[in-house]
Amino acid sequence: MKLENGVADISASLPSKTLITLKVNGTEKQMEIAPWTTLLDALREYLDLTGTKKGCDHGQCGACTILVDGKRINSCLTLAIMKDDAEVTTIEGLAQGEVLHPLQQAFIEHDAFQCGYCTPGQICSAVGLMAEGRAETADDIRELMSGNICRCGAYPNIVAAIQEVIQTGERKAEQ
Template sequence: MDQVAASVMVDQPTHTITLTVNKITYELKVLPWVTLLDAIREYIELPGTKKGCDHGQCGACTVLVNGKRINSCLTLAVMKNGADITTIEGVAEDGVLHPLQQAFIDHDAFQCGYCTPGQICSAIGLINEGKATTREEIQELMSGNLCRCGAYPNIVAAVQQVNGKL
């Protein structure tokens, strides 16, 4: 590292935080403007969570924080100090796919797959919330996740397969 870069680093107001991601606790040194999404992808090196729009409009960055689905691009890592986070890498257990992962395969609920980690984390959040029973309610409560390939009917079918059975 050259001298200029080193002096810039010294002046930065770094915060030390802990994040528990997929049951592993990480201690990170982050600058305040690092989003939770960037901390997960670039610091913890879990690239399953995707950066789509980076503005909370597409849902590709959806993760579960303390069991609730959120857009990780619109929160700062420092604001989530101590939080329990689940990403797509953490939903399968003991080498067995999460029922929603299996349902997405069963229903061919993706083409390019870029939105899929966010779709699955969002669907887990939806099922945890317990507010959707009908197809229409699932459509409405999955509206925060865009799929530009247009796999929506299959995504809704996959969520329907698992909804109420976890």
């Protein structure tokens, strides 16, 4: 390690690129990335999956929410290298061909978006929320979705869309 003006120069010891593998929306992808690349930037810049949005880039708005191994995370706060070999699902991976995911369809039917910028993160977060199985009431949904901000204020419709899909899923399970 070389000192220059009393400051340690560690850049020479850092690898410039690292090869990682992610299973993204069901397809294995390999990328050679800088170790400091966020998962959000890897998805958008290396894989051209631009549905996941960069909102605040500080983990405060939820626009970048995706699913990693079935759990919702803020991709702007996660280094891609930390998720090597993980299964990643973005908004682009929720539909089955031309058939929308039930939450995508419910968002349309309930007009649960206005500008649409937060919608991919809202939907991915809601998919994760449903998998957690802790949302039983509208208040539960509001609390568990509180990490996803909608600047347009479509919250009542977002909650209604999520409630409908949860209730429909419960009815299907009972049959």
